[in-house]
Each structure stands twice: as structure tokens, then as C-alpha cells.
Amino acid sequence: MTPTRKKRLILASLIVGGVTLSVAFMLMALQENLNHFYSPTQVVAGEPPDGRPFRLGGLVEDGSISREDDGLTVHFVVTDTAEKVPVIFTGILPDLFREGQGVIAQGKLEQGTVFRADEVLAKHDENYMPPEVADAISTAQGTGVPMTHPGAGI
Amino acid sequence: MIPEVGHFALILALGVTLVQGTLPLVGAARGIPEWTAIAVPAARAQLLFVVIAYGCLTYAFITNDFSVAYVAQNSNTAQPLVYQISGVWGAHEGSLLLWALFLAVWTVAVTVFSRVLPVTYTARVVAVLGLVSVGFYLFMLATSNPFDRLLPAPAEGRELNPLLQDPGLAIHPPMLYLGYVGLSVPFAFAIAALLDGRLDAAWVRWTRPWTVIAWVFLTLGIALGSWWAYYELGWGGWWFWDPVENASFMPWLVATALIHSLAVTEKRGAFKAWTVLLSIFAFSMSLLGTFLVRSGVLVSVHAFATDPARGLFILIFLGLVVGGSLMLYAWRAGTVSGGGSFELFSRETLLLVNNVLLVGAAAAILIGTLYPLFLDALNLGKISVGPPYFDPVFILLMLPLMLAMGVGILARWRKDRLEAYWQRFPLPKHLLAVVMLALLLVTALVMLWLMVHIVKIAPPAPTTLMVTVGMAMVAWITFTSLVAILDRLKKKANPWKAVLGLPRGFFGMTFAHVGVAVFTVGVTLTTAYSVEKDLRMSPGDVFPLADYSFRFEGVGPAQGPNYRAQRGTVRVFRDDSEVTVLYPEKRFYSSQPNNAMTEAAINAGLTRDLYVSLGEPIPGTADWSVRLYHKPFVQWIWLGCVFMGIGGILAATDRRYRMASKVKRDSAAATTGPAPALESKA
Numbered sequence: 001m002t003p004t005r006k007k008r009l010i011l012a013s014l015i016v017g018g019v020t021l022s023v024a025f026m027l028m029a030l031q032e033n034l035n036h037f038y039s040p041t042q043v044v045a046g047e048p049p050d051g052r053p054f055r056l057g058g059l060v061e062d063g064s065i066s067r068e069d070d071g072l073t074v075h076f077v078v079t080d081t082a083e084k085v086p087v088i089f090t091g092i093l094p095d096l097f098r099e100g101q102g103v104i105a106q107g108k109l110e111q112g113t114v115f116r117a118d119e120v121l122a123k124h125d126e127n128y129m130p131p132e133v134a135d136a137i138s139t140a141q142g143t144g145v146p147m148t149h150p151g152a153g154i
Numbered sequence: 155m156i157p158e159v160g161h162f163a164l165i166l167a168l169g170v171t172l173v174q175g176t177l178p179l180v181g182a183a184r185g186i187p188e189w190t191a192i193a194v195p196a197a198r199a200q201l202l203f204v205v206i207a208y209g210c211l212t213y214a215f216i217t218n219d220f221s222v223a224y225v226a227q228n229s230n231t232a233q234p235l236v237y238q239i240s241g242v243w244g245a246h247e248g249s250l251l252l253w254a255l256f257l258a259v260w261t262v263a264v265t266v267f268s269r270v271l272p273v274t275y276t277a278r279v280v281a282v283l284g285l286v287s288v289g290f291y292l293f294m295l296a297t298s299n300p301f302d303r304l305l306p307a308p309a310e311g312r313e314l315n316p317l318l319q320d321p322g323l324a325i326h327p328p329m330l331y332l333g334y335v336g337l338s339v340p341f342a343f344a345i346a347a348l349l350d351g352r353l354d355a356a357w358v359r360w361t362r363p364w365t366v367i368a369w370v371f372l373t374l375g376i377a378l379g380s381w382w383a384y385y386e387l388g389w390g391g392w393w394f395w396d397p398v399e400n401a402s403f404m405p406w407l408v409a410t411a412l413i414h415s416l417a418v419t420e421k422r423g424a425f426k427a428w429t430v431l432l433s434i435f436a437f438s439m440s441l442l443g444t445f446l447v448r449s450g451v452l453v454s455v456h457a458f459a460t461d462p463a464r465g466l467f468i469l470i471f472l473g474l475v476v477g478g479s480l481m482l483y484a485w486r487a488g489t490v491s492g493g494g495s496f497e498l499f500s501r502e503t504l505l506l507v508n509n510v511l512l513v514g515a516a517a518a519i520l521i522g523t524l525y526p527l528f529l530d531a532l533n534l535g536k537i538s539v540g541p542p543y544f545d546p547v548f549i550l551l552m553l554p555l556m557l558a559m560g561v562g563i564l565a566r567w568r569k570d571r572l573e574a575y576w577q578r579f580p581l582p583k584h585l586l587a588v589v590m591l592a593l594l595l596v597t598a599l600v601m602l603w604l605m606v607h608i609v610k611i612a613p614p615a616p617t618t619l620m621v622t623v624g625m626a627m628v629a630w631i632t633f634t635s636l637v638a639i640l641d642r643l644k645k646k647a648n649p650w651k652a653v654l655g656l657p658r659g660f661f662g663m664t665f666a667h668v669g670v671a672v673f674t675v676g677v678t679l680t681t682a683y684s685v686e687k688d689l690r691m692s693p694g695d696v697f698p699l700a701d702y703s704f705r706f707e708g709v710g711p712a713q714g715p716n717y718r719a720q721r722g723t724v725r726v727f728r729d730d731s732e733v734t735v736l737y738p739e740k741r742f743y744s745s746q747p748n749n750a751m752t753e754a755a756i757n758a759g760l761t762r763d764l765y766v767s768l769g770e771p772i773p774g775t776a777d778w779s780v781r782l783y784h785k786p787f788v789q790w791i792w793l794g795c796v797f798m799g800i801g802g803i804l805a806a807t808d809r810r811y812r813m814a815s816k817v818k819r820d821s822a823a824a825t826t827g828p829a830p831a832l833e834s835k836a
Contacts (some may be wrong), residue, residue, distance in 0.1 A: 014511055026518050026547050030525065033542035036535060055538065057208050071690030071772040072777050081795050091688045092769035092781050095740075095750045 039136030040083040048109060056085060056115050056135040057104040065099060078105065078115070080133075082140035083098070089117040097121040102133040159221050160210025165255070167203035168291035170196050174284030178277035190277035194265045200287065201258040208255050210299055212242050219306035220419035224300045229310040232716045232744060235320070238798060240324035241314045245466075246448055247300035249327055250442040253444070256328075257283065258334040263366075264339060271360065278346035279339075286338055289471045313745030316717070322382040330375030330402055334440040336368025337409060340416075341437035341479070344430040348482050348678040353430065354488035358420040361433075365416060366662075369409045370802035376402050377795035390686065390765055391760045392791055395544040400523045401443035404516045408436040411512035414505050416712050422567055423495040424502055425465045427487045429507070434483060438476045439516065445472055446523070461514055497569040504562035511555040518547045532619045556627040556674070559667060560634035562643065578641045596626050615694070619836070624678030631671040635664050661807025666798045689768065692777045700784035702764060703727045709778055711766070717743040722778065724766045726757065733757070736766045738780075762786045777797025 005142060037055045038048050048054050055100035056078055064077035073090045087105055097103060174196035190690040211224075217237045222225040228248070229241045229683025243252040262281045268276045294300065318324075342362045347353045379402065393399065412432040419429045445468040456624050496502035522539040529537055564578050599619065639653075642660070646652035685700055693708035705725045712721035719739040726733045736755035743751065754767035762784060769779030 004495075010498060011503070011506075015506075018510060021512065022514050022518070022551065028520060029543050029547050030522065030539065033539065035538045035540055035542075037537065059697075067772075071777060072688055092767075092779055095752050102629065135536070 025129075032096075037104075037132045039132075039140065040078055040085045041136070041140050043085050043109070043115070044083040048089070050112075051108065052107065053108050055104050055106050055132070056087070056117075057136060059133065060097070060099050060101050060103055061138070062099045078103065080136045080140040085115050086110075086113070087115045087117050089120055094121055094122045104132065116137045156210050156213050157219065157301045157303070160207045160214075161299065163203045163206040164251075164291060164299075164301070165209065166296060167200050167207065168288065168295060170203060170751045171284045171287040171291060172633055175281050175288050176284075176285075177350075178281040182274040182277050182281075183278060187273075188630075190274055193277040193280040193284075195475050197258070197261045197265050197833070200284070201262045204251075204255050204258045205577075208242075208251055209300075212239060213246060214240055214349070215239065217296050218311070219597070220303060220309070220311045221303055221309075222300075223302045223304035225313040227310050228312070228314050230745060232315045232676070233313060234715055235333030236321075236324065237319045241294075243327050243331075243351045244318055247294065247298045249331070250290060250298055250448075250590075251300055252328065253335060254287060254294070256471055256629075257287050257290065257338060260335055260339055260524055261287070264342075268360070271356075275346055275350060276760060278349055279342045281346045282342035283338060286475070291834065293464075293471065294348070295466050296717060297467055313716075313743065316741070316743040316746065316751050320382060322378055323386070326375060326378040326382060328375075329371050329378060332404065333368050333370075333372030333375050334402075334443065336364065336371055337405060337433075337440050338367065339364040340412065340433040341474065343490045344433035345479055345482065347430060347490060348479075348486040351486060351489040353419075353426050355420055355423065356736075358416055358429070359811065360546055362416050362420060363415075363808075363811050365409065365413055365433075366802045366806040369406070369413055370799050370806070372406045373465075373795055373802065374799045377792050377799075381792050385754055386789070389767075390754070390781075392680075392788065395522075395539075395541055397523050398447050401446045404519055405436055405439035405443055405649075407512050407516040407519070408432060408439050411509045411516075412510075414508050415736050418502055418505050422496065422502060424494045425506075425509075426490050427483075430487065430490060431512075432485060432509070434479045435513075438472070438479075441468075441472050441475060446470065450655045479554050494568065496567070499565070499570050499572065501562055501567050501570070502566040504558050504565055507558045508555060508562065511551050511558070515548060515551045516763060518551065519544065522547075533614075537608050548811075550722065552651060553623070556631055556670070559670070560630045563634055563638045563663070563667065579637055580640060592631055594628050596623050599623075621678055621682045624674055628671045628674050628678075631667055631674075635667050635671075639664065657808055657810065659680065659805045659808035662801045662803070662808070664801070665804060666801030669794045669797025669799075672797050674792050676787050676792075676794060680785050680791065683786045685784045689780060689782070690772060690777055691780045692775070697782060700762070700786075701728060702733065702784065704764075704766065704782050706780060708776055710770070712739065714741065716745075717741045720768070722755075722766070722768050724779070726754070726764055729766070734764065736764065737766045738766045740768050755762050757788055760789065763788045 011035040035053070035055055036048070037057060038055070040058050042048070043056060044114065058078040059082045061077040061079045061084060064075075066075045068075075070090075072092070073088065074093060075086065075088055077084050077086050079085075087107075088105075088110075089105070101122055104121045105115065105117035106121070107115055110116050174193060177189045178193035180197075181192070182186070210224075213219075214225050215220045215229050216235070217233050218225070218229065218238075224245070224247050228244050229238050233241065242248045247601065255466065261280060261711075264279060264283070271279075338447060340361050343357065343364075346359055376399075378401065380392050383394065386779070412429070414437075415429045415432055418425045446463070448464070448468065455702055480580045494502075522543050526537050527537055529535055530726045565574060566574075576583060576586060581589075628715070639656075642656060643649040643652050686698065687699055689697060691706035693696065693706060696703050696705045703726070705727065707723035707725060709720050709722040722738045724736045724738065726736060734757040736757060738755040739753040741751040741753050745800045752767050756766075757764040763780075765783035765785060767781045771778050
């Protein structure tokens with residue numbers, strides 16, 4: 001093997017090795033850190049795996065918001081019009097959080113029944129419905145037609 | 155009437171670009187000088203028409219012409235003039251018009267500065283840019299016409315989203331678009347080079363400043379967006395790995411790789427085919443970013459499927475541009491490849507490492523951004539990919555990049571030796587060895603930690619490790635940058651005078667690299683040491699955070715030009731002396747009186763930001779929920795980007811590019827034929 005070829009071989013194997021390694025780590029990281037979305041119906045049916053964080057989405061049920069005396073801990077119920085899941089969140093809620101609004105909460109189930117949220121997302125548009133929530137509601141209602149509001153995005 | 159003039163001007167612009175995109179290409183291929191000569195006047199006519207169209211739309215905004223649907227949706231009479239003007243690019247249709255306008259401006263700029271290039275070459279470049287323009291005009295006229303009428307006209311328009319009524323965001327899209335569109339210039343040059351079958355040093359030298367300027371706009375545009383998110387969204391974050399952010403970050407990463415590979419191609423004649431490929435990738439990423447943000451595919455894959463006109467158009471356009479140029483590349487790349495050889499330890503190798511890592515990072519972000527869309531499209535479940543994926547993967551790729559940066563700026567072109575390399579450091583050898591060893595060890599530990607973290611075997615390691623590594627990288631980059639300056643002055647009789655004589659491009663590089671170090675300081679320290687507290691406060695309450703104490707004085711009403719607000723007063727003390735008074739607000743814009751908008755109050759400083767935002771009133775009391783932040787060194791994140799931008803401007807205005815043009819102009823005047831390929835300097 002000529003010296004030039006040897007050098008090229010080293011260089012090429014370094015690159016191939018590096019790329020393979022990075023792709024492997026990338027896929028591993030992707031697999032480990034996927035954040036699945038579940039609707040209240042799926043949560044009640046016990047679909048989310050135990051103890052792992054996931055995203056819960058639906059509408060904030062009318063009349064379900066109550067606050068503890070610390071002013072920060074909020075209890076509310078998320079529904080897809082078929083099933084309901086109670087949620088606890090401590091902290092400051094986004095501006096558009098209100099009854100009837102579509103929200104997505106990130107967190108874990110506690111004792112299999114109450115969802116403890118670390119983060120609650122509501123978009124900055126009163127007419128915006130998170131697509132996951134829209135799908136969940138239409139599935140729960142059995143219409144099968146996703147109700148979505150395209151054209152958001154800034 | 156005026157909107158119809160605008161609409162008509164758009165149609166004329168389309169007609170002119172059709173000519174600009176076709177005839178010169180045929181003329182260049184067949185050798186018909188009359189046809190190639192059309193390129194320049196056509197580009198100027200296009201600019202004229204698109205300026206008229208843009209002016210008409212702006213006029214409609216300023217005069218509150220709500221019979222134009224786009225104006226009615228994005229402006230109203232109460233909106234301040236500045237936001238009526240910036241409202242033009244506040245939504246989909248207008249931002250496309252801005253894209254087209256910038257593309258026309260860049261095209262004409264190319265015609266003005268390219269008089270030194272062979273005529274056929276310029277004609278091809280202008281024609282390729284014209285073809286891209288055709289795509290945008292067709293898109294506007296077919297699916298998103300900003301001049302569509304809304305009859306009967308409403309008496310009052312909907313307001314521009316109040317979140318967007320902000321000076322930072324008003325200039326964010328134009329900056330970003332100048333960057334996106336700017337990348338079309340190296341793309342057009344690459345395509346023209348492939349068509350021409352020739353890629354010489356003159357070509358590369360000519361493309362470099364254009365690419366760098368586009369990159370500067372991208373850098374500043376992304377930084378502005380991040381800065382806006384930080385102070386406007388009210389939760390103190392500065393980067394969310396949101397698909398919209400990723401859409402602008404991927405072209406930036408590829409453009410950064412392109413800048414570096416252009417350096418190799420210019421100086422050493424190597425990496426030619428790769429540089430051409432990167433030019434294609436960089437512009438494809440810009441188009442992909444536009445597609446992701448503008449087609450609605452991010453909102454919902456299914457929304458895209460039910461209203462496919464816009465998304466489908468961009469997708470086809472993207473397919474034509476990317477597919478077409480890659481096919482051309484596959485067919486013609488052989489004609490431009492070849493060039494200087496280099497040894498394993500050389501600056502070329504390190505720049506290759508740079509390119510692999512940057513393109514790898516762009517690919518990782520692309521996968522993370524598109525994967526949820528694929529799964530959703532195939533009905534395999536709804537997932538989101540967030541910081542737990544992006545953070546470790548990105549850091550894992552950036553650490554070796556920063557190491558390589560320090561090595562690369564001191565390494566020699568073509569061939570270097572380790573012993574010679576170490577002698578460039580003004581330190582005794584054994585001391586240097588200790589420093590290096592420590593740096594390597596720490597990096598190794600961090601890599602190990604990140605891997606463990608990804609596969610979740612151990613709990614997260616302490617942040618001190620992260621800080622140590624981050625700061626070690628900062629030290630490494632700064633140190634090697636300084637050594638590189640000293641190295642250049644070594645044999646000079648009068649070093650102080652020689653500093654001024656160093657090429658501006660070198661200063662640009664140093665500035666940009668130090669910018670990376672400054673940026674890393676900001677990211678590392680903010681991530682590790684920020685303190686955040688959500689709490690309920692009564693008027694008079696005091697809360698200590700870091701070495702400051704925050705006293706809440708209560709909330710009262712306030713009035714703005716087109717909103718009313720609840721304004722809080724928070725006094726901040728340090729060692730019993732008042733540092734600042736902060737006024738966080740909850741704003742209610744008159745167009746959306748039921749929606750509160752949180753307006754955080756920030757006292758920014760070089761070493762820390764104090765950040766207060768209001769939550770909600772506690773019913774029946776004067777109490778509020780309040781969010782307090784102490785964020786050390788967070789401004790360094792944007793300061794670093796400003797450094798990179800300054801570096802880019804310095805590099806792009808290096809004398810050598812102007813000198814090269816001048817020399818070429820003289821020789822071009824002497825010999826009217828195509829300029830001979832420059833031999834690359836050894």
C-alpha cells in the first residue's frame with residue numbers, strides 16, 4: 001500500500017467511524033428521549049407506560065380550575081370530551097390558559113390517576129388548537145375528521 | 155387602484171424573470187451573445203417591478219386599505235406606523251414578497267459587482283437566480299397573493315399579533331431572509347460552475363465575501379429571534395429547539411461549514427466538489443426552512459394534507475431545486491473535482507473535521523425535526539422531540555469542534571509536524587503538556603458523562619463538570635486565538651506595527667472564533683447557575699434571590715398607545731442599596747381585550763440579568779403570583795453572536811477581495827475573452 005493510499009485509508013476510516021458513531025448515538029438519544037402524546041381516553045385506558053413522563057393534551061374542562069392558598073398550585077381537569085384526567089400544576093401558567101382552551105401538559109402520572117405537570121403549554125392565539133388535542137377530540141367523538149386550524153405559525 | 159398596480163407589477167416581474175431565467179442560459183450554452191446580454195437588464199427590470207409591488211403593499215398598509223385581505227388580517231388603524239410598515243412582512247404572503255424583493259436586490263448586486271467575471275459566467279449566475287425568483291413569483295401569484303381583495307371591505311382590520319409588535323421582531327425576519335436569500339448567491343455560483351465545467355480560484359475568491367455576508371445576516375437574524383423569545387415570551391428561555399428555530403439554525407450550520415470549506419478551496423484548491431455540494435445544501439436548507447415554517451406542516455401534518463396547495467407547491471419547488479441541482483452535481487461534479495493534496499496532520503484535515511461535525515449537527519437537527527412529522531404522517535403515534543434529544547447530541551458534536559478549532563487555527567496548510575506545532579505556543583513544553591492533558595482529560599470525562607446520560611445509566615452528573623468543560627473550551631479557544639496572533643508576529647521587527655498590517659480576514663476569523671468562546675461562556679454559565687423562583691407575593695414582600703433581594707410593591711393600572719396594562723413595581727436591592735426598579739406588565743391589546751400578554755421586565759447587565767414577570771392576581775387580595783430570575787452572563791450569548799457578526803463583516807471586507815477584483819478588472823479589460831483560471835497559490 002502506498003503512503004498516500006494509507007493516509008487516505010486512515011482519513012476515510014476516521015470519517016466513516018466518526019459518522020457511524022455519531023449516527024448511533026443520535027438514534028439512541030432519539031429513541032430514549034421521544035416524548036409521546038396521550039389523550040385522556042388513552043390515559044384512562046392505561047396506555048402510557050408507568051413512571052415515564054409523557055404529554056397529555058385536551059381541553060381544560062369548564063369550572064374545573066381551582067387554586068390552593070399558596071396562589072401557585074392549580075388543579076384542573078383535562079378532557080377530550082369522552083374521558084377526563086385531573087391535573088396538578090405548581091407555578092405560573094401561560095397567558096392563554098383558561099377554561100375551554102386546548103392545552104398540552106408535560107409530566108407524569110401519580111398513583112395512576114392524577115397527572116402532575118411540570119410544564120403547561122398553551123399557544124399565543126386564542127383560536128389556536130394544538131393539533132394533537134384536535135385529533136384526540138375528534139377521535140373521542142368518533143368523527144374521524146381532524147378539526148384543525150391551519151395558518152398559525154409566525 | 156394602487157393594489158392592482160402592485161398586483162400587475164408582480165405579474166410583470168414574473169414575466170421578466172422568466173426571460174432572465176431562460177434566455178441567458180441558452181445563450182451561454184449556444185454562444186449567442188445577444189441572449190446572454192439580456193441577463194443584466196432583465197435582473198434590473200425585475201428589481202424595478204418588485205420594488206413597485208412592495209411599495210404598493212406598504213402603501214396599502216399605511217393608508218389602512220382594508221379592502222386588501224392581507225392588510226385587513228394584519229393591520230388596523232390603531233397600530234403605530236412602525237408596525238404598519240413592519241406588518242408588511244408580518245405574515246405569510248408579505249414575507250414571500252420580501253423574499254422576492256431581497257432576491258432581486260442580491261441579483262442586481264451580483265450584476266453590479268461581477269463586471270470582472272466572464273460575461274457568460276455572470277449570465278448563468280443571474281439566470282439561476284432568476285429561476286429561483288420564478289418559483290417565488292409563481293408561488294405568490296398562484297397560492298398566496300398579497301394583493302387579493304376582500305369585498306366588501308371591513309371598516310377595521312385585525313391587528314398584527316401583539317407579540318410581533320416589537321422592535322426586535324420587526325427586524326428579525328428581514329435579517330433572516332437576507333441570510334436565507336443571500337445563500338442563493340453561492341448556490342447560483344455553484345450551479346453556474348457545474349454548467350461551465352470549471353471551478354477556479356477566482357470563482358471561489360469571488361463567492362467568499364457573498365457567503366460570509368449572508369452568514370452574517372443569518373447569525374444576527376437568529377440571535378435577534380432568540381433575544382426576542384427571551385424577553386418577550388416571559389419564561390426566560392433563549393432557545394427552545396422549536397422546529398421554527400431549527401429551520402433557521404440548519405442553514406446556519408451548513409453555511410458555517412461552507413465558509414470554512416471555501417477557505418480550503420480558495421487557498422489550496424482542495425475540497426472543490428465538496429464546496430459545490432455544500433453550496434447546494436446550504437440553499438436547500440434555506441428553502442426547507444421556508445417550507446417548514448410557511449406550509450403549515452408543523453402545525454399539523456394533516457392540516458397540510460387537507461389544504462395542500464401551498465405546502466405542495468413549496469414541496470415541488472424544493473424537489474425541483476434540490477433534485478435538479480443534485481442531478482446536475484452527479485453529472486458534472488467530475489469536471490470540477492481534484493486539487494491540492496494534503497497530509498493527515500494539516501489545516502485541511504482539521505477543516506474537514508469542522509465540516510463533518512457541522513454537517514453532522516445539521517443532520518442531527520434535521521432528523522429530530524422531521525422524525526415526528528414522519529411518524530405523524532404514517533399514523534404511528536404523536537411524539538415530540540425536545541431538548542433531551544437536541545441538547546446532548548448537539549453538545550457532543552460541538553465539543554470536538556471547539557477542540558479542533560483551537561488546533562486548526564495554529565496548524566499549517568498542506569503539511570504540519572507535531573513538534574513544530576507545539577513550538578508555536580509561547581510556553582515551556584512541560585507546562586504546556588500539563589495544560590493540554592488536563593483539557594483532554596476533562597473533555598473525555600464529559601463525553602463519558604454525556605453518553606451515560608443519554609442511555610440513562612447514571613443520574614445526571616453535577617453541573618460543575620459541565621461548567622469545567624465549557625470553560626476549558628472557552629480558555630482553549632481564546633488561548634489558541636492569541637497564540638495564533640503571536641505566531642504571525644514572531645519574525646516581525648516591530649510587532650506593534652505588524653499587528654496593524656495583519657490582513658483583515660485574519661482579524662475577522664479571530665473575532666468570530668472569540669465570539670464562539672463568548673457565546674459558550676453565556677450558554678454554560680446561564681444553564682448551570684440560573685436561579686428561578688415562582689412565588690406568591692403581597693405588596694411589601696421581600697424575596698432574596700442570588701445576592702439580590704426583590705421587593706414587590708404591588709400592581710396598578712397603566713395605559714399604552716394601543717393597549718392597557720396591569721403594571722407591577724418591583725424594587726431590587728443589593729447590600730441595602732437599590733439596584734433598579736422593574737415594571738413587569740400584563741398587557742391587554744385593544745384588538746384582543748380578553749387576552750393577557752405578559753411583558754417581562756429585565757435589568758440587563760454584563761454579568762447578570764434580573765428578570766421579573768407577572769403571573770396572575772390572587773383573587774380577593776392584592777397579591778400576585780410572580781416569577782423572579784437571576785441569570786448570570788446571559789447577555790454573553792448574544793454578545794458572542796455580535797462578535798461573530800463583526801468577524802464576518804471584517805472578513806468579507808478584506809482588501810484582498812477588492813484587490814482581486816481590481817486586478818481582474820484590469821486584465822479583463824486587456825483580454826476580452828474568458829479569464830484564465832488562476833493557479834492556486836501553494
